Amino acid sequence: MKMEEVYNQKLGFMPQVYMIMHANSLYNGMNRLVEDVNSQNIQQKFKIHFNQEGVSYNNDAEELYNLKRLQPNPYWYTNHLLMKINKDTGQKLAFVMGDENRGKQWELINGAAEFIGNRIVLTSPVEDSGVLYLKDSDDYNNIKLSTRIEGNVVGRQSIVLRFDREKDSFINIAFQDNQIIVEEKAPMKEIKKLFSYKFGDIKLDDEEISPQDRKESSTKVETPNNSVMETKEYPINIQKSRDVNIIMNGNKLEIWVDNILVTKDIEIDSAIVKGGVALESQYSKINKKDTIYDGVFDDLKIQHIIKEEDSEIPILFYNGYTKSQKIAKDIQDFFNSLVDWAIETF
Incomplete structure (x- = not known):
């Protein structure tokens, strides 16, 4: 089945933006014949192609069919992503x-x-x-x-x-x-x-x-x-x-x-x-x-x-949950797990 048929069947239209699965490979050592076929088809079917991965910023000097994109890792926290965008763009986004x-x-x-x-x-x-x-x-x-x-x-x-x-x-x-x-x-x-x-x-x-x-x-x-x-x-x-x-x-x-x-x-x-x-x-x-x-x-x-033998020593700081907070969190986590299960199952 041709690409156009799949997109039209699933989405109802042909998107104008494409991101190749294996980033940083096209125009970077790929077999020449394979590269030519890929490049020709991408330019015929799409108006923009994000080919490179690792940087979130593109300027007006970039080629429309060789743009850069950023793929965050699953273990990144929100501020990690914001810190990376700040680095790439030179902007100062506010952290959470x-x-x-x-x-x-x-x-x-x-x-x-x-x-x-x-x-x-x-x-x-x-x-x-x-x-x-x-x-x-x-x-x-x-x-x-x-x-x-x-x-x-x-x-x-x-x-x-x-x-x-x-x-x-x-x-x-x-x-x-x-x-x-x-x-x-x-x-x-x-x-x-x-x-x-x-x-x-x-x-x-x-x-x-x-x-x-x-x-x-x-x-x-x-x-x-x-x-x-x-x-x-x-x-x-x-x-x-x-x-x-x-x-x-x-x-x-x-x-x-x-x-x-x-x-x-x-x-x-x-x-x-x-x-x-x-x-x-x-x-x-x-x-x-x-x-x-x-x-x-x-x-x-x-x-x-205070003394080494003291069994009860004063707490100066604690960032954990109280008993009531822990119970509430466990209930919330259980509910969230049920929702996740339902989404994956049905």
Whole structure:
């Protein structure tokens, strides 16, 4: 059946705009005979063709049959898309905040932040770090912090403790490219790496990973004998949920992930005494295609440690749901799942 017949049968008319399925292939190394046939038919049947993918902006100098288009990834949050459009167009689109009552407790230093119920999504600027600072936390010292990180494995989501902006000192616990990296920055000193730990391999679901994702996630490095070796990294769309508990008490740091003790008694520089809590997000160099990253933090809770043996410690900050809010959300999620099922089934 010819293309015109299909469109006329399904839509009742022939559209004037076309987007080829395999973007960036036409006019870019495709077999010449195949390219000529495709190009001729597209120009005969359509007035505009979006052939390239990866950029959202076209100007008046573009060829009508070789225009650019942007295909957002499913894991992008709203501000990720807006950040990308800002980059491509040079415009300054306003970002979304979500829950303003939750958002007003934070100071956005860099990037964009969206507050979605118990979730904080921190989107980094292009090739830069997103930083979100908790207001009124300047004097925090001995604390227990818990959260669940939900961002992509390939990227950097950090929890910053004792962040003194005047002295430029902090402790940074970063989850980056399937590992933990702990760094400290004492006043008048350089950043110092204290600890690193690589998590076990993540089981990949082939149904969720396209060949293109696998290709883009590989990295070529030079070996000592000047040959080139390809090392496989995690595809850029792999997500991993991790429950994180951090105890910062005195000059000792303790980290638990998924109820497993990762490290205990990391010694912190004695000059780093107190400071605020901040969240950070940053893209990974492994991801060659996208220099914007969404750090995702769920159910963030901060408690004040008075004594180590205290079973009940005061809550300084909590971004999770109350019991009534959780019940309401579960009911809403159940209803939404029924609607989705009905749409897919009928």
